[in-house]
Amino acid sequence: MFRKLGKGAFSLQGKFILVASVCLLAFTVIGSFLILSREKKLYMKDIINQGNVLAEISRLTLTNVMVYKDLGIMDEQGINDYLDYYIMNLMERDKRVRYMMITDDKGRVLAQSDLSQRDEADKSILNTITTLKAETTDEIFLNEPVLKITTPLNIDTKLWGALRLGLSTNDVTKSIDALKQEVIFINLVFSVIALIGLSLGAKVLAKPVIRLSNVMDNIKTYGDLESVGALNELPLLKDRSDEIGELQKSFLWMLQRLREADKEHKKTMEVLSQTEKMVSIGRIASGIAHEINNPLGGITLCFKNLIGENADNRTKEKLIEAINDGLQKIKNIVEQLLDFSRMSVTEKTPVDINSLINRLLVFFNYAASKKDIRIVNDFADEIPPLLIDGNKMSQVFMNIIINAVQSMEKGGALTIRTGLDNGFCVISFEDTGKGMPPEVMANVFEPFITTKGVGEGTGLGLSVSKGIVEQHGGIIDVDSKVGVGTTFRIKLPV
C-alpha cells in the first residue's frame, strides 16, 4: 500500500496536488494570520478610544468638582465622598472598568476602588503629574488583560491631581478567539472543497497523459512495433487541440518513423542473413560434392555391371536396387540443400533437434576426415520436439559448426551435446580449436566482427545466429580460452 502511495505521490497528478495543497495551506495560513492581526488591531484601537473617552469625561467631571472645592462650594469631606461615589457609580455603569484611582497633585491617593489595593501612586502617575500628559499602557490585572489609562486632572497649567483607570480588554480577546474559530472553520471547509476540486482537475488534466503513457508502455511490453497490442491502443488517443494533442501527434509521428525504420532494419537483416547462408553453403561445397560423389561412384559401378553381359536376373535386380538407393541418397542431399538455401519466412513446426543436427553433420563428414577432426555426438534421448523454425535453426548450427571446423587447423574434436535443463533445451558445441581472446569474445555477436581474412569470413554468422535464437525466445552465449577451445551454448524454451 505504501509503495502504491509513494508511486501516486511521485506521479504528475500527485505532484500537482501536493504542490497545490502546500500553496493553498501557505496562502490560507498567511491570509488568516493577516486578517486576524488586522482585526485585533482594529478592536484594540476601538477599546483604546472608548477608554480615552471615558477618561476624558471623568477628567472634565472631576476637574469641575475640584474647581468647586477651590471656590469653597464643596468641603474636603464632601469632595472625598463625591470621589468615592463617582468611582462606584462609574464601575457600576461600565462593567469593563476593573479599577479606578484618583490622586492629588502630589500623587497621594484620594479615592480608589478597593479592588486595586494600591496606596502609593506609581511612577506613571508621578510622570503624568509632572508632564501633564495622559498615558495608556497594557497590563495584566488579576490574571486579566487590561488597558491602564492614566490622565492628569488639570485645566491648562492648573493641576489638581491624576486619574487612573483600568479597562478590561477581555472582550477583545473573546471576540478575537471567536473570530479565530470562524476563520479556521471557513478555511477548513474552503480547503476541503478546493482539494476535491484540485484532485478532480488534476485527474482530468492527467488523464490524456496517462493514456499516452499507457500506449507507450504497451509498445514497450510488446516490444514489437508492429504488434497487435500496440496497434490496438492507438485509436484510444483522441484528437486534441492543446499541448497534449501536440505531444500525441509527435509521438504518433515518432512511432510511424520507428515502424518504418524497424521494417527497413528487418529487411536488411533478412538480406544479410540470406547472404550469410549462401556463404555458408559455399564453405561446405566440398562436403556437398563429396556426399554426392560417393553414391555417384557406386551408381556408375553398378551401371557398368548392369550393362555387362554375364549378369543373371537376380543380380540385375540387386544392382538396380543399389542404383536406386544411391539416387535416393543424392536426391535427399539435394533436397536438403535446396530447402536450406530457400529464403523463408519464419515458420515454426515441431522439430526433433537431434535428427536436425544429425542431418546437418552429413555435410561435414568429408571436411572433418580431411582435417583430422573427430565429431562426437552426445545427445539426450528425452528431448521433446521443439516448436522452432527448422530452416533458421539449421543456419545457426551450421554457422557454429563451420566456425568450429575453421578454428581447428591441426585437427581436434567437436563435441555436440543436447540436454534438458529447467524447461530449456540446451545445445552445446565444444571445440578444441585455437579459441579467442577476451576482446574478440566480448564482441562476437556484433555484426561484421571477424578475425578471418577477406573471402574467409563475413563477420555476420554469429550476429544472425543471435537474432534467430532470440526470435525463438532463447539465449546464446560463448565461453572460450585461447589455445584451449571454444564452447557455444544455445538455450531454447521447450
Ligand SMILES: Nc1ncnc2c1ncn2[C@@H]1O[C@H](COP(=O)(O)OP(=O)(O)O)[C@@H](O)[C@H]1O
Ligand atoms: N569456434 C570458434 N573458435 C574461435 N573463434 C571463433 C569461433 N567461433 C567464432 N569465432 C570468432 O568469432 C568471429 C565471428 O564469427 P562469425 O560471426 O561467425 O563471423 P565469421 O565466421 O564470418 O568471421 C570469428 O571471426 C572468430 O574470430
Ligand SMILES: [Mg+2]
Ligand atoms: Mg562464421
